[in-house]
Amino acid sequence: MANLALEVGRTLQPEAILFWILAPLAVVSALGMLFVKKAVHSALLLAWVMVTLAIFYIAQDALFLGIVQIVVYTGAVMMLFLFILMLVGVDSSDSLVENIRGQRPASIAAAIGLGGLIISLISRANIGVETIGLQDANSMGNVQGLAQQLFTKYVWAFEVVSALLITAALGAMVLAHSTSTKSRTAQRDQSIARFRGASLATAAGLPSSGVFARHNAVDVPALLPDGSPAPTSISATLEARGDMLSSKPFELEAKEVEED
Amino acid sequence: MTTAQLIGNDPGWITLVKGLLIFIVCVLATLMSVWGERRIVARMQQRLGPNRVGPFGLVQALADGVKLALKEDLIPKAADRIVFVIAPIISATTCFMSFAVIPLSGKVTLFGHKTVMQLTDIPVGVLYVLAIASVGVYGIVLAGWSSGSTYPLLGGLRSSAQVISYEVAMGLSLVAVFIYSGSMSTSDIVAAQHQWWFCVTLFPSFVIYAISMVGETNRAPFDLAEAEGELVGGFHTEYSSLKFALFFLAEYVNIVAVSALATTLFLGGYHALPGLGFTESWLGGWFTVIWFLTKVIFFFFIFVWLRGTLPRLRYDQFMKFGWKVLIPFSLVWIMIVSTLRVLSLQGAPRAVVIGFVVGVVLLVFAGTTLVESAKKRRINEDALGEVLAPTFPVPAIPGSKTIKRTEQLNG
Numbered sequence: 215m216a217n218l219a220l221e222v223g224r225t226l227q228p229e230a231i232l233f234w235i236l237a238p239l240a241v242v243s244a245l246g247m248l249f250v251k252k253a254v255h256s257a258l259l260l261a262w263v264m265v266t267l268a269i270f271y272i273a274q275d276a277l278f279l280g281i282v283q284i285v286v287y288t289g290a291v292m293m294l295f296l297f298i299l300m301l302v303g304v305d306s307s308d309s310l311v312e313n314i315r316g317q318r319p320a321s322i323a324a325a326i327g328l329g330g331l332i333i334s335l336i337s338r339a340n341i342g343v344e345t346i347g348l349q350d351a352n353s354m355g356n357v358q359g360l361a362q363q364l365f366t367k368y369v370w371a372f373e374v375v376s377a378l379l380i381t382a383a384l385g386a387m388v389l390a391h392s393t394s395t396k397s398r399t400a401q402r403d404q405s406i407a408r409f410r411g412a413s414l415a416t417a418a419g420l421p422s423s424g425v426f427a428r429h430n431a432v433d434v435p436a437l438l439p440d441g442s443p444a445p446t447s448i449s450a451t452l453e454a455r456g457d458m459l460s461s462k463p464f465e466l467e468a469k470e471v472e473e474d
Numbered sequence: 475m476t477t478a479q480l481i482g483n484d485p486g487w488i489t490l491v492k493g494l495l496i497f498i499v500c501v502l503a504t505l506m507s508v509w510g511e512r513r514i515v516a517r518m519q520q521r522l523g524p525n526r527v528g529p530f531g532l533v534q535a536l537a538d539g540v541k542l543a544l545k546e547d548l549i550p551k552a553a554d555r556i557v558f559v560i561a562p563i564i565s566a567t568t569c570f571m572s573f574a575v576i577p578l579s580g581k582v583t584l585f586g587h588k589t590v591m592q593l594t595d596i597p598v599g600v601l602y603v604l605a606i607a608s609v610g611v612y613g614i615v616l617a618g619w620s621s622g623s624t625y626p627l628l629g630g631l632r633s634s635a636q637v638i639s640y641e642v643a644m645g646l647s648l649v650a651v652f653i654y655s656g657s658m659s660t661s662d663i664v665a666a667q668h669q670w671w672f673c674v675t676l677f678p679s680f681v682i683y684a685i686s687m688v689g690e691t692n693r694a695p696f697d698l699a700e701a702e703g704e705l706v707g708g709f710h711t712e713y714s715s716l717k718f719a720l721f722f723l724a725e726y727v728n729i730v731a732v733s734a735l736a737t738t739l740f741l742g743g744y745h746a747l748p749g750l751g752f753t754e755s756w757l758g759g760w761f762t763v764i765w766f767l768t769k770v771i772f773f774f775f776i777f778v779w780l781r782g783t784l785p786r787l788r789y790d791q792f793m794k795f796g797w798k799v800l801i802p803f804s805l806v807w808i809m810i811v812s813t814l815r816v817l818s819l820q821g822a823p824r825a826v827v828i829g830f831v832v833g834v835v836l837l838v839f840a841g842t843t844l845v846e847s848a849k850k851r852r853i854n855e856d857a858l859g860e861v862l863a864p865t866f867p868v869p870a871i872p873g874s875k876t877i878k879r880t881e882q883l884n885g
Binding site: 281 | 602612
């Protein structure tokens with residue numbers, strides 16, 4: 215680690231400044247991602263870590279990789295947001311109940327294995343060696359060089375990985391798919407149903423509520439032409455909650471009208 | 475010297491001046507576009523629009539901005555305070571960033587220094603704009619989530635789903651441009667359109683981009699994320715004062731940004747209209763900025779025109795259109811474009827190219843004819859079914875057999 219810090223100190227000035235500002239931020243937000251309570255905060259910090267990584271890639275002449283990192287990973291984290299909002303709910307924190315038996319030891323073992331792998335890789339990294347072949351690889355341009363590698367030398371691996379991804383996407387769709395027993399009623403079906411019903415009273419839709427808006431107008435029933443309240447104009451939910459106002463004070467009485 | 479080399483030679487202070495100029499142009503464009511939109515929509519609805527503050531009401535947007543800034547700044551009790559404050563900042567900063575790679579002019583002299591009005595020229599410029607756009611959506615999603623109430627949440631969810639699906643179509647429409655210009659850098663793409671603009675040679679891509687850019691900016695008829703009739707104000711319902719002003723600013727700067735990108739990719743950027751190429755050297759090259767702005771204003775007018783003309787789409791129809799029409803269509807179009815490109819690059823004989831084009835056209839005709847006839851048959855079957863059970867007199871349903879019904883009604 216000390217070696218790494220020394221090496222960073224010797225790199226070009228602007229890149230070093232960038233590193234010393236962004237790297238601590240990235241580490242802090244990566245730790246924060248593990249320890250914050252709300253799932254959305256976690257996802258937000260993850261997005262920030264991805265963005266800082268992208269900036270590092272760009273600073274190290276991997277322009278295409280950096281930009282694609284932002285496009286792909288911020289897009290992916292956005293999906294994560296959607297999943298959090300849809301599955302976990304708006305403001306609940308994660309449930310700690312173990313659904314799958316033996317998941318905890320398995321995941322601990324996997325984490326240790328992955329950590330060991332990464333540490334052994336990093337410890338074998340060559341520090342302080344001039345980059346070899348970077349100029350050569352980028353001689354035709356970063357994007358062109360990458361494309362050439364992907365579509366000539368590594369085309370088989372590339373195709374296999376893309377087939378794997380497509381299979382995974384299809385699998386997710388199949389698992390999430392459920393066939394409904396009857397088709398959902400659309401606007402058109404509802405309209406037809408209204409006219410085919412026994413009475414045509416509701417064919418034009420229910421009357422709207424709140425003729426006299428002295429209160430929150432939604433809880434006041436509409437008045438029929440004869441001055442009596444129309445109970446169907448109030449939402450059933452409001453009625454069940456007891457939030458419906460009596461329409462008595464708003465009713466027109468024949469006498470009053472004559473006096474006016 | 476190429477554009478990238480020219481920009482590389484800029485001293486630091488020229489870059490600063492250029493950045494400042496671009497920022498000023500963006501803010502002024504926002505003020506002007508708010509005024510312009512209100513006046514144009516007013517004309518379309520046979521009203522006058524704002525005409526009191528300043529000549530022709532030109533300063534109206536500025537007055538509104540001052541009024542917004544002086545309003546009380548509310549943060550709802552249920553809101554997540556930090557995210558609630560960060561969201562408008564993300565929106566307002568990202569919207570300016572995409573202008574860094576847009577070439578606003580050809581070669582000009584700025585304070586005695588030869589340069590171009592483009593802040594930076596990176597080989598993946600257009601991808602950079604897409605990346606910035608995808609970060610910008612965070613502003614909307616986070617605003618919706620952090621407000622702690624239902625309407626903003628629904629607005630934020632709608633918007634993220636909308637942007638994810640329309641960014642796919644947008645990215646696919648750009649692929650054809652990349653294939654034909656052989657580059658992803660904005661200045662190279664403009665240079666590749668020296669003779670033919672891509673809106674002519676790649677017309678389907680242009681149409682797809684134009685549709686998805688409206689979806690991307692949350693504008694009518696695709697403004698489902700802030701549908702007034704359904705969601706009050708959508709993601710910004712709980713915002714007031716300067717924070718709301720930032721969202722407002724971001725929306726209009728975004729419109730200008732996607733219009734500028736459309737100009738760069740499809741309308742030849744800062745190049746003059748065909749046949750008027752001699753104007754490009756006027757004013758020491760600065761006249762190209764006027765051409766660029768004219769094209770951007772043209773796109774802006776289209777935005778306003780759409781808003782004044784079309785009703786809002788229903789959400790499911792909108793998503794269906796994105797996934798089942800735009801994306802498959804652009805995939806097929808990319809296949810055609812890349813085949814043509816390979817044919818021309820490999821020097822295939824003219825007969826093969828023409829044969830391919832004729833084959834594609836015939837296939838399209840055959841396909842559409844089959845679909846249309848199937849649709850007609852279905853409509854006829856539906857109409858026959860409907861005639862059988864009218865219980866009261868109704869106006870004739872188009873396409874139904876009216877004679878049959880009158881017979882039935884008469885007994």
